[in-house]
Amino acid sequence: MKMTAEIHLPTRLARWLQPQPWLHVRSSDKAVLKLGGRVIRLRFVDVPASFRVEHIDFLLHSVRAWEADEATHGIPVIASPLLSQTIRRSLAERNASYLDSKGHCHLVATGVLVHLDEPPAPLVKKRGKSGVGVHGVRALQVLLEQQEPISVSQLAQLSAVSLGQAHKLLEQLEQLGLVRAFGKGPAKRRVVRERTELLDWLEQQPSATRWEPSLDVALYARRPEELWSRMSTRLTQAGIPHALTGAAATSLYGVGPTHVPISLVRISPEIRLEQAAQELGAEITDRGANLALLHDTGKVGCWRTETKNGIQVAPAIRIYLDARSERRGDDIARQFREVVLGY
Amino acid sequence: MAIEGGHLDEYNPAVLSQLLGEAARVVRAFSFAGAHVVIVGGLAPSLLVPTLEPGFEPHIGTQDLDLCLRVALIEGEVGNYERLETCLKGASFKMLNGESWRWQGGVALPLTVEFFCPPVPERKPGQLHRPGGVVGGRLSAMVLATGGLVDKDFREVVVEVLLPGGGGKTHQPLNVAGPAAYLATKADALQRRNKNKDAYDIIWLVESWPGGQAALAPDIRASVVFNDPIFQAALVTLKREFENLDSAGARKYARFMGGGGVDPDQLARRAVGAIKLLLEQLSRP
Numbered sequence: 001m002k003m004t005a006e007i008h009l010p011t012r013l014a015r016w017l018q019p020q021p022w023l024h025v026r027s028s029d030k031a032v033l034k035l036g037g038r039v040i041r042l043r044f045v046d047v048p049a050s051f052r053v054e055h056i057d058f059l060l061h062s063v064r065a066w067e068a069d070e071a072t073h074g075i076p077v078i079a080s081p082l083l084s085q086t087i088r089r090s091l092a093e094r095n096a097s098y099l100d101s102k103g104h105c106h107l108v109a110t111g112v113l114v115h116l117d118e119p120p121a122p123l124v125k126k127r128g129k130s131g132v133g134v135h136g137v138r139a140l141q142v143l144l145e146q147q148e149p150i151s152v153s154q155l156a157q158l159s160a161v162s163l164g165q166a167h168k169l170l171e172q173l174e175q176l177g178l179v180r181a182f183g184k185g186p187a188k189r190r191v192v193r194e195r196t197e198l199l200d201w202l203e204q205q206p207s208a209t210r211w212e213p214s215l216d217v218a219l220y221a222r223r224p225e226e227l228w229s230r231m232s233t234r235l236t237q238a239g240i241p242h243a244l245t246g247a248a249a250t251s252l253y254g255v256g257p258t259h260v261p262i263s264l265v266r267i268s269p270e271i272r273l274e275q276a277a278q279e280l281g282a283e284i285t286d287r288g289a290n291l292a293l294l295h296d297t298g299k300v301g302c303w304r305t306e307t308k309n310g311i312q313v314a315p316a317i318r319i320y321l322d323a324r325s326e327r328r329g330d331d332i333a334r335q336f337r338e339v340v341l342g343y
Numbered sequence: 344m345a346i347e348g349g350h351l352d353e354y355n356p357a358v359l360s361q362l363l364g365e366a367a368r369v370v371r372a373f374s375f376a377g378a379h380v381v382i383v384g385g386l387a388p389s390l391l392v393p394t395l396e397p398g399f400e401p402h403i404g405t406q407d408l409d410l411c412l413r414v415a416l417i418e419g420e421v422g423n424y425e426r427l428e429t430c431l432k433g434a435s436f437k438m439l440n441g442e443s444w445r446w447q448g449g450v451a452l453p454l455t456v457e458f459f460c461p462p463v464p465e466r467k468p469g470q471l472h473r474p475g476g477v478v479g480g481r482l483s484a485m486v487l488a489t490g491g492l493v494d495k496d497f498r499e500v501v502v503e504v505l506l507p508g509g510g511g512k513t514h515q516p517l518n519v520a521g522p523a524a525y526l527a528t529k530a531d532a533l534q535r536r537n538k539n540k541d542a543y544d545i546i547w548l549v550e551s552w553p554g555g556q557a558a559l560a561p562d563i564r565a566s567v568v569f570n571d572p573i574f575q576a577a578l579v580t581l582k583r584e585f586e587n588l589d590s591a592g593a594r595k596y597a598r599f600m601g602g603g604g605v606d607p608d609q610l611a612r613r614a615v616g617a618i619k620l621l622l623e624q625l626s627r628p
Contacts, residue, residue: 220616222550223398261606287588288608 005114006034007107011330013044013079016101019204023114027330031074033107033114040109041074044099049082056090075109088117134298135161136169137208141300141317143173144198149182149189160303176201195343199317209325212297215273216262216289217282224251224260225309227290231265231280232311238279241268243301243314245294246322247329250336252308253316257332264322266294266301266314316340348540351599354403358452359389360505365454366408367504367515372434376427379416381497381518383459383487383528384409385540388548390500390519399551403543407455411493411520412484417460417472424473428482431456443483444471450507458482461490468531489527489577492568496524522548522559523566527577533584533592542595542614545581549617556617560624578622585618592618 007017008028019025031042045063047055063076077097083104091098092115097107107114132140139159143150150158156166170190173179178198179190192198202208221227228244235242243249248263250256267276273293277284282291296302301314301322313319320341323333337343366386370377382390385405395401416423436448436456444458466472468488477483487493497518504515520528526545533541552559568574584592588611596614597607 218612218616220613220620222555222617225398259603259605261609285612288606288610288612290609290612 003036007042007114008032008034009042010044011324013099015204015206015209016099016103017105017116018103019200020116023116027324027334029330031077033109033112035112035114038112040107040112042077042097042107043074044077044079047078047080049080051078051080051083051087053084053087053090056087056094056096060091060094060096075107077107132169132172132205132207134207134210134300135159135165137202137205138298138300138303139166139169140198140202140208141315142304143179143192144195144202144317145304145315146192149191151186151189158304160299173198195341199320199337199341199343202317203321203324207298208300208321210297212266213273213295215277215284215293216286217277217280217291217293218285218289219280219282219291221290224248224263228252228263228311229309231263231291234280235265235267235276236312238276240271240276240279241296241299241302241305242266242276243296243305243312243318245301245314245319246326247332249308249313249319250323250332250340252311252313253319253336253340255332255335255339262290262292264292264294264326266296266318266322268302269296269299348538349598350539350602351403351543352602354406354540356401356404359401359404361451361507362386362404362408362454363389363502364451364504364507364510365449366517367502367513368450368506368508368510369408369410369431369434369436369448369454369456370515370517371506372430373427374430376416376423376430378518379413380410381413381493381520382409383411383493383520383525384457385544387519387525388544388551390502390517391522391525391548392551392553393500393502394553395551396553402547402551403540407457409457409459411459411461411487411490414461414494417463417474417484424482424484431482438480438482441480443473443477443479443481444485446482458484459487459490459493460484461494462486462488487528488531489524489573492524492527492571492574493520495571496521496566496568521562521566521568522552523563523568523574526563526581527568527574530577530580530584533595534580537595539595539599542584542592543599545592546596546614546617549621556621556624560621560627563625578625581618582622585615587615588612590615 004022006024008026009031011027014025014027017025033040033042075097077099079099081101083098083100088104092106095108099105105116139155139161142159152167152170156163174181180193181190183189221230243266245266246264247256248260267273276293301318304315305312320333320337323329323336388402431446434448436446439445439447446456460472463472466486468486470486471477471483472486473483497520499516500519501514501516505512529541529545584590588608593611593614597610600610601607
């Protein structure tokens, strides 16, 4: 019998799994499977993509020796960037759990079987292409901010995308059941059904949390606020579009961490990061940097920035998405989402 | 009480008010001679920067009271030293481990008082001095290379203290080394010993000065000791000790502040940046 399950995984692993109507995926520091009132701890055992089928027995023998008590230690789950069909079959035959980056998932515990072996299906009913590009992400960030129904042209204008791109995105979201349409022709408007659901969907899009080229630099300041202010003032004076984002930016909303080792700053894609560093008067370094300059592909951070305490910050949705991508950023992102975004 | 000064965990900033009370008690015990002693050690930063800008951490504090005797006390007869010693004993202080320049006492908390003095003829920095010659078991003071700067660059601050032992609340004037003399003294200590806290004391003062380096620099330039060769040499020492991430001063700061997953290189870089900015500000016309 299929029943609704909830799986909590570290962010890097949560991204491997496509949510299903019967399987909700959540980012969390703790890896657990919640099913029918049970909470089953998962203990991941990382193996490389080069892992071979002849290694399975030795690995399972070792893992089960460490994890003799399922109730106390949880079930061991073999995690790998890639598990071939042969390996997956062999693991399943041995009642071993696994997960790979292609979304293949097999979790076995006493009285429990969760299995995903086909290419992952979309979160909600799918009739069109599911992914969005970086310009679509920018438009989605704008859409999530809207309180009123919006037309295609309004979305295009607010998010600096073409009418065609805005139309295609809204159509896609409508087909996915994430926005509701009413009116016809030029009077047609869309409204977000559930912001929570749309944001959940957005954060699953690879383009929303893609890796960006970055440059680590050091700029002296007595305090983080002074660092951000100095950074923003100098870049503004140099005419460089930028935005503080991630955990550092959450601090400006009063929900950030007490210590931010590296502050993320998105730099307009038209500007070379080295040029931005030079304008900042910052030293490019791989030792003791306190700023990471990010190439703001798609202007997802530099478009519609806000000003906080005189510092240019990215849109709140982008701050949240970037915080999730940072090391140990899950908790900060979660708190920011709850307190600032509110959905 | 640990006096290693290796890491901030060894210190408790919460005892600052008690320490001030003890310091006031000692200075009051000296009576009129109290006007001729200057606080130079770890208590000085809190006295120089009594009010912090928002977001700045209070100074971590100290475990001892360093007093520099002014020239007026160390020149001439031994009588001044004898009176100080009598006062110390009257306040229940005892010589610590036979070291005549270190005395221990205190009412609310144990306090070690260390005595320093400016250079005198035929006494090199690091040597002990007592008018008429050092006598075993009697108060002396250690010659401080920068003691002459302290003698000229100090300021009186008035602090509200609660005197220990039920002595009540009072406003106590205390002499404290000015920022120029203090930095010179700490720079000298930094290059001569392995106490990590010296680096912290320097960086804390430089960063916590209201307005930061840009505000501190004019104050230092206006000091009577700014053009003194000993002070200028101290600036060279500061530059050298905080030249880059691997310089000794920068590493000491990182060790003192380190732990809790904080990148030591980030801490060292901060110390380097703090001193570099101060020196830039000082070199401005």
